[in-house]
Amino acid sequence: MNPDLLTLTQWLSPAFPLGSFAYSHGLETVVENGAVSDRQTLTDWIADILRFGTGHVDAILLCQSISGEDMADTARALAASKERLHESEAQGRAFVETVNSMSGAQAQHAPFPVAVGVAARGLTLAPQEVVSLYLHAFASNLVSVGVRFIPLGQSDGQKGLAALHPVILEVAAQAATQTFSDMASAAFGADIAAMQHETQDVRIFKT
Template sequence: MTTITTMNTTMTDPHALLTLTQWLSPSFPLGAFAYSHGLELAISEGAVRDAEGLESWLRMILTRGGGHVDACLLGMVLQGADAQEVGDLSEALAGSKERWAETFEQGQAFVKTVAQMGGPERAARALPVAVGEAARDLDLPDRTVIALYLHSFTSNLVSAGVRFVPLGQAAGQRVLATLHDEIERVSEAVLSATAETLTTGAFAADLNAARHEDMDVRIFKT
């Protein structure tokens, strides 16, 4: 890990951390704002109708659903797993057309933008795999990369909830802050993830992602 040592203080290279923060910023052109991860249907049907419901839904996503799966895949790549193999696994785990589009289209936009910024040309892959492959060059702690990825993932869904429930901005930020501990726990837990240990169990969210395709009126792609 690249570090800077000043007197008795050792810290992560700030330039690498700023680069990762930029990649995971809402301003990075992935089109993330257009995806709700099935949340739009949950809100439309009343399963999520307030801040407490949004927090509960997102906690499930982080611990048993797509957030957990993404964290596992990202951790595997950061720990040296073959990006092509993990990319294939990621696409195979997408339980619906929309779920595949959500992860692959954002990953495709990610590698394209990084290359246009002067980074290496890389094959388009699912988003967590693309981020993991690029983040290897930053030499940051794996847990830091995973935590910031999950924070970005969760923040985007909070934003979707704020817009569509609707919630006040402060309520949305309280939900996100409440989930920080969960993000830290998941980031730690997936450091030893492998293809054999990867599990998922957020069935309601998976079904919502599939049923969202048939909504007559929708404002999100997924």
């Protein structure tokens, strides 16, 4: 087995100190307004984000970063709202600081997908593999948000995550052959939900 796969799994594990559990990516808003209320609507919501929103954009940013491109400012410019930018920057900062501490590297702070891509340059893994695990961690965190906040049972949450596996593999495979010009987002409902979350009166999650 390639030991670099274990390294990447560790980086993207819920145990890695990124604070991912505190971010709902706007999901708190759509659960609050009833647009997401069960396993099916949660799975559909996350699938759209993976295919048409942050998942698609992050996948290309990550692949381009692995290939040596400097994508940090592009990632910041593409953030659809203040909270989205904060979410990506905060997790990226936590990731870089922890990896630097572990390895002695001196990587600079960057939005999360870029930070992972830069760190993954030193791994002997194909970009598609890195993106697949990155998107799985992203989807898993959103499923966890749904399990806690809708709420869903753990079994329903895991069924939903399993149903997203083909979508994750599809997006990762596409990103491995795409370029900067393929970067676009059309998950407008998710973007609007993230903007609305900024002024929500009662909030459990940071985004």
